[in-house]
Amino acid sequence: MENKDNRNMEEEMDTASEAKAGEDAACEDSREAEMNPDKETEAADSGGDSGEGCKACGFEEDNSENSAECDASQDDDSAGEKEGFFKKKKKDKKEEAFKAKIDELEDRVKRQMAEFENFRKRTDKEKSAMFETGAKSVIEKILPVVDNFERGLATVPEEEKASAFVEGMNKVYKQLMTELDNMGVAPIEAVGQEFDPNFHNAVMHVEDEEYDENIVVEEFQKGYTYHDTVVRHSMVKVAN
16 A cells, blocks of 8 residues: 555656656747747748748749740740741842843843844845945946947938837837836936036037026936936036
């Protein structure tokens, strides 16, 4: 019985000592809190901030990801716009180069066409001049034959003009003159016309009251023109 009472007393004493130790610890914490009030606040803030920080970290991470995606998208759009701009600029430069080349070729073609047209006109003119010169030279050689025909027919007696030979010569002469006329060869009018040095060659002057001054009174050799160009001047006698 006495032993049991002793154990109870010991247990009570242990409980009292534990309670006292707890009270001492509480008092000590209270004193520390009073002495360092900022420490508790910092602890609370650190705890709260850690939670909020965690939440904020998660939000900031999401925002950073979205921002990165937006930036990447904007970069892609910007790169696409730049690429399109440079492509368009390059295309415009090519079109300008092609247009300049086309203009240059058109100018060259026009110049060549103009040069060819000038060459054609010049060639035609030269050919015409050569033909005129050649024709004129041939006509000059034929005119003495015409002169001989005229002299021969002029000496035929009146009674022989009806002969077949004279008629044949007359027909040949007329045919020759017709062909010369078709070629553009025409005789120059002289007798009774005012003297013109462009068509007449005065080889003699005579005093004749029947004619006015500077009038052709006689023709010694007939002159001819070819397309308004004098082939041979008329050889004439002019009244003073």
